[in-house]
Structures are given as C-alpha cells and as structure tokens.
Amino acid sequence: MPVVIDRARSRDRIAHDVLTLTEPQYTSSSTAICRYAYTPEYRRTADYFAARLRELGFEVWEDAVGNLVGQNVPRGERVYGLGSHCDSNRNGGPWDGPLGVAVALEVCRLSGEHGLDLPLRVISFLEEEGSGFGQMLLGSRIAAGRITDEELRDGLRAIDDGRPFVEHAREAGYRPQEWRSCSETLDDLDGWIETHIEQGRVLQDEGTTLGIVEAIAGYVHADVHLDGRAGHAGATPMIGRADALATAAEIILEAERLAVQAGHATVATVGELDVEPGLINVVPGAVRLSLDTRGVREDAFRGVASALESFAQEAARRRGVAARYVQRTAVAPTPMDAGILAALQESADAAGITHRRMASGAAHDTMCVAGRAPSAMVFVPCRDGISHAPEEDSDPADAALAAEVVLNALVRLRATAPS
Ligand code: GLV
Ligand code: MN
Ligand code: MN
Numbered sequence: 001m002p003v004v005i006d007r008a009r010s011r012d013r014i015a016h017d018v019l020t021l022t023e024p025q026y027t028s029s030s031t032a033i034c035r036y037a038y039t040p041e042y043r044r045t046a047d048y049f050a051a052r053l054r055e056l057g058f059e060v061w062e063d064a065v066g067n068l069v070g071q072n073v074p075r076g077e078r079v080y081g082l083g084s085h086c087d088s089n090r091n092g093g094p095w096d097g098p099l100g101v102a103v104a105l106e107v108c109r110l111s112g113e114h115g116l117d118l119p120l121r122v123i124s125f126l127e128e129e130g131s132g133f134g135q136m137l138l139g140s141r142i143a144a145g146r147i148t149d150e151e152l153r154d155g156l157r158a159i160d161d162g163r164p165f166v167e168h169a170r171e172a173g174y175r176p177q178e179w180r181s182c183s184e185t186l187d188d189l190d191g192w193i194e195t196h197i198e199q200g201r202v203l204q205d206e207g208t209t210l211g212i213v214e215a216i217a218g219y220v221h222a223d224v225h226l227d228g229r230a231g232h233a234g235a236t237p238m239i240g241r242a243d244a245l246a247t248a249a250e251i252i253l254e255a256e257r258l259a260v261q262a263g264h265a266t267v268a269t270v271g272e273l274d275v276e277p278g279l280i281n282v283v284p285g286a287v288r289l290s291l292d293t294r295g296v297r298e299d300a301f302r303g304v305a306s307a308l309e310s311f312a313q314e315a316a317r318r319r320g321v322a323a324r325y326v327q328r329t330a331v332a333p334t335p336m337d338a339g340i341l342a343a344l345q346e347s348a349d350a351a352g353i354t355h356r357r358m359a360s361g362a363a364h365d366t367m368c369v370a371g372r373a374p375s376a377m378v379f380v381p382c383r384d385g386i387s388h389a390p391e392e393d394s395d396p397a398d399a400a401l402a403a404e405v406v407l408n409a410l411v412r413l414r415a416t417a418p419s
Contacts, residue, residue, distance in 0.1 A: 002350040002408045003114050010106050010400035017052070017102040018396070021045055021086070022094045032390040033092035036132030036160075037066065037139075038172040045086045049101055049124055056108050058122070063185045064178040065169055067139045068124040072108065079121040080410050081192040081373065082107055085128035085139070085365060093392020095197045095382060097128060099399055103195040106403040107410070118410050123185060125365040133158055133165050135329060136221075140368035143185040152179060189373035191340055191413055194366045195402045196377060197394050201385030202358060209401055210355040211379030212344050217361050218333035219294040220305040224251060224312050228321040230277060230285030242320035245275055245284035250315045251308065255291060258304045258311075266295035267361065268304050296333045296359045305330075334367040337374035340409065344376060347408035353401050362387075378402045 020026075021033075026045050028034045035041040046068050050060045053070035060070040068086075071079060084100020104122045111118040126139030133156045141147050156165035169176040198204075203211055228244035252270045259268035272290035291308060295301040309325040316323035341357075348355040360377060369375050380402050383393040 002347065003110070003116065003404075003411060005110055005114075005400070005404045005407070007397070007400045007404065010110065010403050011396045013109065014099075014102045014106050014399045014403065015396035017105060018094055018098050021048065021098050027088070032090070033088040033094055034090060034131075035086075035088050035092075037087055037127040038132065038168045042087055043172075045098075046124060049086060049105065049122075052105055053108070053122060056112060058108070062174070063143065063182040064175040065139060065142050065182055066126045066172065066174050067143055067182060067185050069121060069185055071121040073119040076188065077119060078188050078190050079119045080413065081121045081123055081189045081369065082194070082406065083123035083125070084194050084196060085125045087127050087129050087131060089129045089388045090131045091388055091390065092129070092131075093387060093390050095392050095394045096199065096387050099197055099380065099394060100195045103399055103403045103406065106400070107407050110403065110407050116407075116411060118414065121189070128365055131159070136363055137331075137365055137368055140365035142179050143182040144368035144371050145180070145183055146368060147179070152176060186369060186372040189369070190417065191337070191410070192366065192369045192373045192375040193340065193344070193406050193409065194364055194369075194375075194377045195399070195406060196364060196379060197382040197387060197392070198379040199362045199382060199385065199387035203356075203379065203381035204383065204385065206356070208354045208356050209381070209398055210348060210353060210405060211358045212341055212348070212355050213360050213377035213379055214336050214341055214357045215296045215359045216334045216336070216364055216367050216377070217294040217296050217359060218298055218301065218331045219292060219363060220301060220330045221328040222291045222305060222309075223326050223328065224248075224289050224291065225324040225326065226287045226289075226312075226316060226321050228285055228319070229283070231283040233281040233283055236283055240320075241283055243283050244287040244321055247315050247319045247321045247323075248273065248287045248289050251289065251312050254311045254315075255293070255304070255308050258307050259293065262295070262300040262304050264295055264297040264300045265359070265361070266293065266297065266300040266304060268293040268308070294361060294363075298333055302330070331363065331367060334370045336370070336376040340374050340376035340413065343409040343412040344378060344405060346412060347405045350408065351401070351404055353405060378406060
C-alpha cells in the first residue's frame with residue numbers, strides 16, 4: 001500500500017522553505033536571487049537547511065570544500081541520498097536548486113511522521129551553477145573525483161575578484177587541499193534521487209504533473225579567443241580590416257546552424273562576449289566568446305564543438321584574424337538507473353499522478369552522483385519553462401506530489417533491496 005501523505009501540509013512546508021530563501025539576507029541582489037559559494041548569503045542559506053535537518057535529529061556536516069550533508073543514521077551505514085544545490089545562477093530565481101533540497105527535507109519529515117525510518121542522507125552540493133567560479137557542478141565534480149589538482153589550484157578563479165578558488169575556500173574555513181576526502185560524501189549510497197524544476201515547458205504544455213528523467217544531456221564548454229587589429233572606425237577602409245567582432249558574428253551564426261543541423265535536440269549557445277576595446281569608434285581588435293553545446297547524443301554535441309573550432313580557424317584566416325579554441329569542460333550524457341526509474345514510475349502510477357519519461361537538457365549534480373550510485377531525477381513543472389531568471393516560478397503543490405512519489409519510490413526500493 002502506498003504511503004498517503006497530507007499533500008496540503010507538504011505543499012505549505014515546501015513553499016515556506018523555498019520562499020523564505022528569497023528574503024534579503026539570502027540573496028545579494030534585490031532584482032534576482034544571487035548567492036555564490038563562500039558568500040555570506042550562501043552561508044546563511046546552507047545554515048537554514050542545516051538547522052531544519054538538525055530539528056529532525058539528523059547529524060549535519062560539511063565536507064572539505066563545503067558540500068552540505070545531513071544523515072539520520074550513523075556514518076558508514078547504507079543510505080538513500082536525496083538533494084540538489086542551494087547556490088543560484090547570476091540571474092537566478094527562487095526554485096532552481098532550493099526546490100530539490102526542500103523536497104529532500106520534506107521526504108525526511110514524512111519518513112519520520114509516517115514511521116518509515118528510511119535511512120536517509122540529504123546533500124546540498126556546492127556551486128552547482130558555476131556562478132562563483134565559472135565552472136558548473138563544482139561540488140559534485142569534486143566529490144566524484146572529476147577534477148584535478150591543477151584545475152582546482154590554477155583553473156578556478158572567482159568571477160567577482162579573480163582570486164583563486166582555494167584562497168576563497170580557505171578563508172571560508174574549508175580545507176580545499178583535502179578535496180579527495182570529499183569522495184566520502186558519495187559513499188554508502190544505495191540510490192540517489194534529485195528533484196528539480198523542469199526548466200522547460202513540456203510538462204506545462206502537456207498538462208503532465210511530473211517528469212521522470214531518464215537521461216541528462218552532456219555538454220562541451222569552451223572559449224574562442226580572436227585576435228585581430230584595432231583601428232580607427234572612420235579612417236580604416238573596409239577592405240583589409242582584421243575585425244575580431246565581425247569574425248565572432250560569423251562564428252555565432254555558425255554555432256546556431258551547426259546545432260540545428262546536428263539534430264537529436266542538440267543545442268548550442270554563445271552566452272558570453274568580451275569585446276576589446278569596446279568603443280563605438282574603434283574596429284574591434286580582440287574578442288572572447290563562449291560556447292555551450294549540449295545534448296543526449298554525445299557524437300552530435302561533440303561534433304558541433306569540433307566543427308565550430310574548424311570553422312573559427314577558417315573564418316579567422318579569411319579575415320586576417322588569429323583564432324584560439326580552448327575547451328573548459330566536456331561532460332558525457334548520463335543515463336539514469338532503470339531500477340530507480342521503475343520505482344518512481346510505479347509510485348506515481350499508484351498515487352494517480354500523471355508523469356512522463358523525459359531527458360534533461362540542463363546539467364545537474366546527479367550527473368556526478370550517477371557514477372557512484374544508482375540515480376534518477378524527478379522534474380516538477382515551472383511556469384512557461386522560465387528558469388535562470390528572477391521570474392522563475394513553480395507550484396509547491398506539484399513539489400508536494402514529487403515528495404510523495406520520491407518517498408514511495410524509496411519505500412519500494414527498500415522493500416525489494418537484497419538484504
Ligand atoms: C545548470 O544550471 C545548467 O546550466 O545546466
Ligand atoms: Mn539547478
Ligand atoms: Mn541552474
């Protein structure tokens with residue numbers, strides 16, 4: 001028999017948790033949610049969740065870089081893991097991340113209230129968005145060992161002040177030199193489920209309540225640096241210019257064309273553009289543009305990245321510009337675990353909650369957890385698919401249904417687990 005929950009009570013508790021974190025002490029901006037690793041707003045947010053977990057009797061700690069962990073059984077025992085992240089995008093809304101931690105917390109409350117005594121660990125990963133240090137999934141990548149000493153020491157600098165990650169981490173009281181010990185954050189997991197807003201509009205448009213995520217898109221993140229020749233905008237003839245920005249314009253349009261041509265829902269985005277000297281009356285001498293290309297077909301999005309690199313060289317040569325392509329990160333697509341997917345689906349069916357299988361176009365910490373434990377995700381609709389924007393909105397009533405489905409999926413998994 002499925003566990004029947006008081007949905008209105010769960011809705012109100014999840015809404016309270018997520019909306020409390022929109023108050024001024026939890027964000028550094030009055031127009032968006034902004035909180036990045038090792039800032040006071042982030043500290044207060046992690047403390048909020050830590051306090052709620054302690055109220056439930058969980059032991060709470062942080063690993064050597066600051067991933068927050070709470071557990072209701074002694075360390076070393078097998079557990080089911082739940083959670084997400086509570087940092088935000090630089091143009092963030094209330095729900096991306098905190099929803100998953102709030103749903104995890106709600107499942108912990110429900111497990112206690114219904115006398116289920118599930119062995120649970122909640123994780124809120126550090127710096128999922130890359131808003132503090134420019135690389136996504138940082139806390140979960142560190143825990144999964146998907147980083148090198150060199151990257152941590154030399155490759156990561158704070159976007160706001162250019163100082164190294166390790167310096168910020170030490171100042172905040174952490175031990176980044178011991179980052180390998182963070183692997184313990186992912187020890188002993190019999191399963192992992194992250195709940196998240198969909199960040200698209202498929203569920204809303206179809207009128208389906210929950211998404212059960214069967215694969216997460218992989219991605220390539222890279223930069224193209226173009227060095228041309230600055231000159232007087234009035235006195236330099238059109239023939240013979242080495243305009244770095246005109247070259248970038250060709251590359252941006254080619255990225256769009258290549259993604260459409262690649263098919264399989266492959267996407268490509270140029271979201272960052274630095275122009276030097278950036279003056280109305282000067283031919284642009286240097287440009288840096290970013291590339292984000294993703295999909296669930298690795299050959300397709302990697303093909304976009306490599307074709308764009310060749311195109312950039314060719315376009316630059318034609319225009320007398322030098323091009324340099326530098327990859328930041330490449331992450332493979334991640335399939336989810338069939339057993340957890342089935343448990344989620346059966347639980348949703350038993351509760352009469354509509355659902356569909358889907359892929360996630362966005363990246364999630366679950367990509368890193370999946371290398372260590374059977375993993376899956378649940379998506380909750382978000383209004384008009386808007387995310388990474390202050391207007392991001394979601395219905396806590398749907399989040400309560402996600403909590404109910406996750407709770408029942410864990411009960412099923414435990415009932416069928418080999419003893
Ligand atoms: C994570 O927020 C992403 O951009 O996929
Ligand atoms: Mn997120
Ligand atoms: Mn995000």
